[in-house]
Every structure is written in C-alpha cells, then in structure tokens.
Amino acid sequence: MKLDVVSLFPAFVEQVVKVGIPRKAVESGALQFHARDLRNYSDGADRRVDDRSYGGGPGMVMEPGPLADAIAAAKTAIGVEAKVIALSPQGLPMTQALVEQLAAEPALVLICGRYEGLDERVTPLIDFEVSLGDFVLSGGELAAMVLVDAMARLLPGVLGHEGSAEADSFSTGLLDHPHYTRPPLWRDAPVPDVLLSGDHAKIARWRRKQALGATFLKRPDLLEKLQISRTDAELLREFLSEHSGEKN
Template sequence: MKINVLTLFPDMFAPVQQSMLGRGLEDKKWNLNLINFRDFTSDIHHHVDDSPYGGGAGMVLQIMPIKKALDTIENKGKVIITAPQGKTFNQEMAREWAQEDNLTFICGHYEGFDYRIYDFVDEIVSIGDFVLTGGELPTMSMIDATVRLLPGVLGNAASPVDESFSHGLLEYPQYTRPADFEGKKVPEVLMSGNHQKIAEWRLKEALRMTYKKRPDMLAYRVLTAQEQKLLEEIKRES
C-alpha cells in the first residue's frame, strides 16, 4: 500500500515512521509519500491561505496549491479529507481502507478549505466531535489504524483479530507474569492449559467489558446463543 499525505507540516509525521509501522516501512509493507502543498504555490511568499469572500474571521486554505499537489500523484486511490462535518472514523473503515492499494489524505489548517476542494475528494472523515488545529493528528491516527492491519506489519498475525472492535466487542483483559502481584492474582483458567475454557472465559470477559463500558455496542450486535447465555450470566453477576 502507498499512502500519500498532503500537508503543510510533513515533519509532524515522524510518529508513524517509528515502532512497528516504521519496521513495516523498512520492510516495504507500505510506503509513505509526504507532500508539502506549500511547494505548489504561485507567489513569491508561498501563501497557501487567503481571507474568505464575504468577510469573517480567520483564513481559508486556497484550492490551487492543493489541487496542483493532487495532480502530481499518479495513483491517488481513495482521496480522504479530514473535516468536522465528515463521518466518524471507526474500525470498519480501517478494515476497508486496508484493502486499498493507494490512499491519499489531505490535511487542513486555519479556518478550513475553499469548499471547491471537496469536488476532488472521495470521503470526508472526522475522528470525533472536537476541534484540532489541523488535520495531521487525525490523519496519523487513521494511518496507524489502517496500516497495522496490513499483512506482515504486526509481528503476530492474530493480534489485529483479537483486539477491541474487531468482532464488535471490546477486548478481554490480558495478564502476564507475575501470576500474583500484591495479592492480585491472574485468573486460574488462564493458567489451566484448557484452551476451550480459556476461549469461553475470554469471550465472556469481552462481553462483560463491553456491557459495562460500551453497552451501546451491544445494541447493534446480533448475539449468538452462546453469547446470549453468557451475557445473561454477566447481568445476574452484576
């Protein structure tokens, strides 16, 4: 996968070039192409913004440098822009994007974009109902969520399968050594070696975690007979 990012601050993208994602870059599991659209301005001072027609506070990003930068990308794939009016990013979108060969993100700043830029965009996406100074942080979050699903990026192929949201549930609790820490003990079933019992415990605890912390997720989930039985047990135990 190749990811193109149009941004005024390419240096901000150092975090997605570290750790496992950085290793994935080195192993050519994915490629990152950072484009500073300030380089595509036509005036001597490299202005990328201007005051809005009709008046008002703040400055608006001009369409020309962004469109020129877009035109240099041969295979743009899905073009994504971060904006408050967009649909909220989630794990399902990350899975869909991970199937693409190319993605292109446009990061905004100031008071937003000249609205005509949306004519060249496939998806408008937000990461929540709050305002940031620019689109770089949301874009990095979405890149991380997407790239980690690519084959070979994470060391353990099962990791993205068992995580929160992957099956419509939050992840079950995890434990490691020591088995007893200040009187807080690891559940015995996890040390039993009985894989069937462990799988059932993990499913029940994932349901419990979701029921207690994100019950809204269960409203949209069709429960299996086993999950329904476990959920009833959880409610009685609560």
C-alpha cells in the same frame, strides 16, 4: 500500500512512521509513505496557500489551486489509482470498520486541512472525509497520523502474530477481553485460574464472556448494534451474575 499525505507541516506528519508499528510497516515494505509540503504548490514567492473568506468572517481558507496541484502530484507519484481522503470534523467517524476498509486500498492521498477548512471547489477532487470525532483540532495532521497508525496494524505481515489485528478491540464489534502476564500473583491479585489451565476451549469461552461484559459495562451502545447469539446472551448473563457477586 502507498500513502501520500498533503500537509503544511510534513515534518510533523512524518513522525508517525519513525516509531512502533508504522515504522515496522515501512521497513518491511508493506507501507510506502510520503509527506508532501502543500506550500511547494503555491504560486507566490511567499509560498502562501490561504486567503480570507469571501463574504467575510474570521479565519482563513485554504486556496483551491495549491490543493488541486498537490493532489495531482501525489496521484502521479503514487502511480496507481488512489482515493483522496480529507481529514475533517465534518467527515465520517473513524471506526475500526472504516479503517479496515481503507487499509484494503492499494493507495490513498490524505489531505490535512487547516484554518477554516478547504475551499469548497476542491470537494470534487475528494472521495470522502474522515473525522476522529465531534471536536475540532488545529489541523488534520494528528487525525492523519492516527489513521496511518491504525491502518499500518492491518497490513499483511506487519504484526508479529497473524491473529493480533483480529483480536483487537472493535474488530468483532466488542471491546477486548482483559489481558494478564507474569507474575501469576501480583500485589495479592492472581491471574484467573482458567488462563493457567491450558484448556483452550475454556480460555476462549472466558475471553468471550469478559469481552461481552466489558462492552456491556463500558460501551453498551456497541452491544445495541450487534445481534448477539443465544450463547453470547448466556455468557453475558453469567458475567453479570458473577460481577454482581463480586460487588456484594
């Protein structure tokens, strides 16, 4: 996958591929990453890329010229068809399904907005906008870094185990099940016996039940979007019965 990120702070955005999974993705060749300085496309000696808003009001607006030139340069450098994504509080919510969709693209150009946003005349050059949520950041850099990290996990060969990405929270529409590691007893809290049993069918059933229960307790809105099977419904009833018994 090829990624080109257009930003006023390219050195900041580059930090995302210097650690962890994104770094591994770059080192393995699964991800080709470049951060592009928008100021390099300014016509002025002061490298300015923003100006006051027509009609008045507070804040500055990013000029269309430098943005258009930066997008064109990014597409040329990538060399293949690339969708252009603007990180914006007005965009589509960043969900796991959307991340999976974008990670399947051969190339993307990410635009990090600043100030009051982009000049509206640039929107024909943008395929769509993506948002971290219903809040406002100082700019799109952090959102772009989150998206890069989320996509890097899904690229072929990046994670150590082929099933790791599929098992992540939200990949199945549910939260993840609880995880345990050594020691088997810690501060009088044991690892559930089923996980020590070696019975893979029972372990899978227990994990599914815990995922359903965790989603019901923490994010019931997710369950409302799913059509759960009779087996899942039975597992959830079993979880709630057990959970109620633990509280009594």
